[in-house]
Amino acid sequence: MIKLYNSYSRELEEFIPLKSREVSMYTCGPTVYSKVHIGNLRTAVFSDIVARTLKFNGYYVKNVVNITDVGHLTSDADLGEDKVEMAARQLGKSASEITKFYTDYYLDSIKKLNVLMPWKLTKATEYIKEQQFLIKVLLEKGIAYQTEDGIYFNISKYPNYFKLSNQDPKKIDRARIEENSNKLNPHDFALWKFSKSSEKRLQEFDSPWGRGFPGWHIECSAMALKELGDTIDLHLGGEDLKMTHHPNEIAQSECVTGEKFVNYWMHASFLNLNSEKMSKSKGNVTLLEDLTEGEVSPLAVRYYFLTSTYRNPMNFTDEGFAAANNALKRAYDFVAGLKVDDSYKYDEVFTERFQKALNSDFNTPAALGIFWEVVTSALPETIKLNTLIKMDEVLGLGLINYVGYDIPVAVLDLAKLRWEYKRQGIYDKADFMRREIEKLGFEVLDQKDTYQLKKVFK
Numbered sequence: 001m002i003k004l005y006n007s008y009s010r011e012l013e014e015f016i017p018l019k020s021r022e023v024s025m026y027t028c029g030p031t032v033y034s035k036v037h038i039g040n041l042r043t044a045v046f047s048d049i050v051a052r053t054l055k056f057n058g059y060y061v062k063n064v065v066n067i068t069d070v071g072h073l074t075s076d077a078d079l080g081e082d083k084v085e086m087a088a089r090q091l092g093k094s095a096s097e098i099t100k101f102y103t104d105y106y107l108d109s110i111k112k113l114n115v116l117m118p119w120k121l122t123k124a125t126e127y128i129k130e131q132q133f134l135i136k137v138l139l140e141k142g143i144a145y146q147t148e149d150g151i152y153f154n155i156s157k158y159p160n161y162f163k164l165s166n167q168d169p170k171k172i173d174r175a176r177i178e179e180n181s182n183k184l185n186p187h188d189f190a191l192w193k194f195s196k197s198s199e200k201r202l203q204e205f206d207s208p209w210g211r212g213f214p215g216w217h218i219e220c221s222a223m224a225l226k227e228l229g230d231t232i233d234l235h236l237g238g239e240d241l242k243m244t245h246h247p248n249e250i251a252q253s254e255c256v257t258g259e260k261f262v263n264y265w266m267h268a269s270f271l272n273l274n275s276e277k278m279s280k281s282k283g284n285v286t287l288l289e290d291l292t293e294g295e296v297s298p299l300a301v302r303y304y305f306l307t308s309t310y311r312n313p314m315n316f317t318d319e320g321f322a323a324a325n326n327a328l329k330r331a332y333d334f335v336a337g338l339k340v341d342d343s344y345k346y347d348e349v350f351t352e353r354f355q356k357a358l359n360s361d362f363n364t365p366a367a368l369g370i371f372w373e374v375v376t377s378a379l380p381e382t383i384k385l386n387t388l389i390k391m392d393e394v395l396g397l398g399l400i401n402y403v404g405y406d407i408p409v410a411v412l413d414l415a416k417l418r419w420e421y422k423r424q425g426i427y428d429k430a431d432f433m434r435r436e437i438e439k440l441g442f443e444v445l446d447q448k449d450t451y452q453l454k455k456v457f458k
């Protein structure tokens, strides 16, 4: 049984998916106008842990992650500039050059963190028709209205609007929201914005109501409803999205379909720096590349995230990160001293405890604790290794790449011969030998006066 904290009910609940062996899951991904920072990546790793845990429990996981490549404005009041347009203007590039570069950067970062590719990665600009269809239905139902600068959702038509954010609308700071005088209610939000006649946007689209671009929130409803259906099991994102983005997604989706949009909402707490949210707009960001110079593996960052439960804010410190890096190195050194066998036999008692920890609201620190208990346990070595590798199906630390192995005699002989050719300066023959060694699944790493052979794991 999986128990998880549902941010909508604010209770720990038993997870019961709509289908018995399949889970539908949607995670709000990055806005691709700048490099993702390790705060964004904390949420990405959390989403990966949820997907991997569900797979570990035997579910087929249909998870969608979106790429916001249009419509995310710099102000929550539906004013300000589109973040992608702003970056393109500042750097003198086209919008597609910007979104491609930062999408690739994001994909490269998550790959380095062993985040599995989602079932579908969807881009907002590829769902313009679907977004317009939702807006059309909302207009027809009298839930949306048109002003001179766009089409807005009228939140007075959706009574549960403040349920997820748990806010008292009378108490929250309205000043920022009321800046936009086109709205009927301060919390109404844009579904479509018209291009200004005075300027030419880089990304704009025809619509029945006028040329323009979609509001940020409608993209997620369009992609989730199209790919996963009217009701989905799980919806994830960072905790900032609990206030505006996710309430908007719920309101517009439910008003279109008349069905419950999401059964379980989960929000990852922030990664902070000096107790302040890491964010591009504050300028206090750390990138993956800042932490992984030299010998440090990006997976040390993943390990670091796993040392905290996702509902706890994490304050990034150099000491905490160094400790995670050391722990990961110890794990790699430990498995390097063991050899894989073909039995795949693992210890069921430890594995069940491990699974139970993850099934208790994705308690990764407890799961890591059980991992280290296995290391120091009295289990026979092969079972120990197989158990750790089994656990790594969820932890995703890439242990298999560090496991000890025997090097076949043929490889040893080829490597010796290659070294001789190299010493004598017969480089074409030495290169030929290197390629032969690679065909046998090993690589040669040359050092000053010697060389090393390493198995290549695919």
Ligand code: AMP
Pocket: 028, 029, 030, 031, 032, 038, 039, 040, 041, 042, 043, 068, 236, 237, 238, 239, 240, 241, 268, 269, 270, 271, 272, 277, 278, 279
């Ligand atoms: P954005 O690119 O700002 O749309 O954010 C992409 C994802 O990262 C969203 O799910 C955000 O909630 C999340 N996120 C942004 N900043 C942080 C942070 N400091 N810690 C954790 N998650 C974050």
Ligand code: ZN
Pocket: 027, 028, 029, 220, 245
């Ligand atoms: Zn979203």
